[in-house]
Amino acid sequence: MALRVIAAGLGRNATLSIKFALEALGFGPCHHMTEVFADEQRQVPLWLEAAAGRPDWDVIFEGFGSTSDYPSATFWREIVEYYPNAKIVLTTRDPDRWFDSVSQTIFSPWMQDAHAGTAAHALMQATMFGPIAGNVSDRAFLTDWYVRRNRAVLDGIAAQRLLHFDVQDGWHPLCQFLDVPVPDLPFPRTNSRAQLGRASGAAGVVSSDPQARERFARLYIELMRDQAFAAVE
Template identity: 60%
Template sequence: MALKVIGAGLGRTATFTIKFALEHLGLGPCFHMSEVFADGRRQVPLWLDAIGGRPDWDEIFNGFHSTTDYPACSYWRELAEFYPEAKVLLTVRDPDSWFDSVSETIFSPRMQGSLEGTPVGAMMQGAVFAPFGDRVNDRAFMTDWFARRNQEVIDSLPPERLLVYNPKEGWEPLCAFLGVAVPAEPLPRVNSRDELLDASDQTEGIPADPEAAEAFGRNYIKELKAKAFAAG
């Protein structure tokens, strides 16, 4: 099963919104970091192989038609080459707003500390934190990196293959890019900062135990999917 949409946007650029939006448009299932946690005992070793230069993309994305979020967004270039017919979706937001969000959630010491010394922690270091070194808390460095990284995506792909997209724009540009009808429901808005913090509060971060981490991932997807179109 070849990917049809590759999400190049970094985590905390409405990637959970995009997951549910793409699935609603018939381009799912959509791969997201939560899917790694939900199937961690199979997925994490595959991602560690990818980090080590031995990716099996078809096995990683077996059963999926699209991607968004980490860790796949870190490999947008490789995936765009491996799936040449796939369109690329770059979700964006204000760099300072992004830094505030990641610093309080997925990059926070509590969340990452809960994974220290685990295979998931090793995957996060290789697929997420590698570009930052010890500067993950340096706002000026991180916001500059965010902007330069997104510009690299833009400069590397033909315009007809890429959509630079802020979900605040609604369904219309996304549906026009993908060649699908605009749904009657409003675009879902999920995974706010508070929702992620509330979920991780219940487990003191992401559980280190593989079985508990899988349950965390499955439950989080289920809970947010129930909210995704609740206002529609």
């Protein structure tokens, strides 16, 4: 199965909402960092190979119809080129609000400490922090990097393939771009900072057992999906 939609937004840009939206529209399953965690024993080595310059996109995305979030957002150029018929959706937000969000969640010291010593920690270092190549706690540096990165996506993809999408606009622009009917569902809203914090817990609680981590990730996906579509649009 070749990818049909590539959501190129970085983490904390409504990437889980996009995952659930694309699945509801028939472009699933949608790859996402949560799916990596739910299959970490197979997926993490593949992504570490990709970070080392040896990607096997067909194997990584086997069974998936779309992708969103890290790690694929880091490799947007390669993946867009590899799947020339895929459409691209880019979600962005105010750079300072993005900085505040990542600083309190996925880039936070407590998150990194919680995953220390696990395969997920090695993956995040290789596919999230390594490519940034700078101090992620420096607001000026990181917001500038964020703006330049998103501009590169906007400038680097043909206009007919790309939708710069704000999830606050709901289904209509996304469905029009993808040429599918608008579903009779609320647009999925999920993955707030509070939800992520409650799900992940305090630093040090991540299990050392990869099978336990995979089970937790699968439960997290289903919990977030249920909450996303239970929300009032």
